[in-house]
Amino acid sequence: GEDVEQSPFLSVREGDSSVINCTYTDSSSTYLYWYKQEPGAGLQLLTYIFSNMDMKQDQRLTVLLNKKDKHLSLRIADTQTGDSAIYFCAAKDDNDYKLSFGAGTTVTVRA
């Protein structure tokens, strides 16, 4: 099956940009997602990108996709304390029901 890997932790100062990285192995992955999990809660979809795109911007969030290297990143501009959470990268191919999730990156925002 698909392997999706992420760094486990990221610490960032409030107001700085955060960059969370993810790599995946299956080149047939058509859809790539970023989910956010706040403490004590389930996962919520933050954003997604199609594999035929290089970049997607949504307010403070920028997703970059390097399909050749199978590398996905999520940049959060002007990081706030409310951005402290676990961020999961996930991949899915077009014919599948299932998502393959990374292990998650715990982002801690310090004052």
Place this chain on the structure above:
Amino acid sequence: DVKVTQSSRYLVKRTGEKVFLECVQDMDHENMFWYRQDPGLGLRLIYFSYDVKMKEKGDIPEGYSVSREKKERFSLILESASTNQTSMYLCASSYGQGGLYEQFFGPGTRLTVL
């Protein structure tokens, strides 16, 4: 708003007990999923169902079974709970197979097996 609800937020059971975790979604989604979440391991798929009475094994089905008698409800069953099944269990639902279909998650059930 899509709602996925899980029957309990916290559950404490004893080794050997039969445990039922219930999940209900209100958006008429075909697909439902059970994951377990462990630190450092992320989300691992236990079972999923793409229709009533249909089920497919995920990556870690051993020690678990599932039931889907109605479209909106998906149950995870631990036939004989063991301490290594102590974990956070997340249910999710989605519509369709191919395409960009978001999975909507419930709040999770934290199960402790003593």
